[in-house]
Amino acid sequence: MSRSRDLAAKVVFKALTILKENEGEMLGRNVISQIEEQLQFDGWESHRYKKSGNIRWKSILHFFTIDCTKAGFLRKKNAIWYLTPEGESALGLGAEKLLDEATRLYKVWREANPKTNVEEKQIDDLDDSDIEESSDKLTLDQIEQMSIDSIKHYIEMKNPYEFQDLVAALLRGMGYFTPFIAPKGRDGGIDIIAYRDPLGTTVPRIKVQVKHRKDSASSPEIQQLKGVLQPSGEVGMFISAGGFTSTAKKEARNSNVHVELIDLDRFISLWQDFYDKLNDEDKALLPLLPFYFHAELD
Secondary structure (H helix, E strand, C coil): CCHHHHHHHHHHHHHHHHHHHCCCEEEHHHHHHHHHHHCCCCCCCCCECCCCCCEHHHHHHHHHHHHHHHHCCEEEECCEEEECHHHHHHHHHCHHHHHHHHHHHHHHHHHHCCCCCHHHHCHHHCCCCHHHHCHHHHHHHHHHHHHHHHHHHHHHCCCHHHHHHHHHHHHHHCCCEEEEECCCCCCCCCCEEEECCCCCCCCCEEEEEEECCCCCECHHHHHHHHHCCCCCCEEEEEEECCCECHHHHHHHHCCCCCEEEEEHHHHHHHHHHHHHHCCHHHHCCCCCCCCCCCCCCC
């Protein structure tokens, strides 16, 4: 393989491996950070392009994740990367063969979706220096990440009760009624109660715990939420801006009652997905402005 393709095999394989180790989904920026921590890069691999300012190995990773997405190994949505079952299976091929298979399937996709753009048709002929010239393919990822960072900062500036109101607004956008939103003070472990109908006669009925802090929610906190759930007709939802410890995730997975865990990345993704369903008052709690780009059709 060429030196750039050898590097691509290394970083793509590591990216999918990291996703597998993190339950199949992760913010793309965090995947890249872990690659940087776990792999060593020489001067050539760490070279910064003068024109774009991008680091060579990062540009190559982004460029070849296009192959992986078209091959069905990887999905990207709202700056979050998802490992598909096909991608997890492909890890068994090893780094070089995985990239070869991704490229082969990408070519199949291209044949089924012919392009008229000349630059797109020249992808097969790319050499190392051409990677930088294709940096326009990174634009959507970069803009999505900037958008996520901006939304996160906005939420982080909220106080716990304002974040609680955001969660209640999201649930209403998802079609739930929220007859109870905890006032300031002790809440008995429940911040929001959500129903599918105004009277709460339709299951499931949801009891929600909301934590707005940098620390990860712990296993005992998941246990506390489980303790207030009735075994029939009630499910729990724990929304933590600081994410969850590994033991907390295990506690939720092994629970005999359903407890849904939502970290800040997933909350933002859901807010974006259901934003059009919110009423104007709820939209004003975290207003978004859509941007439209030409999208390649799968």
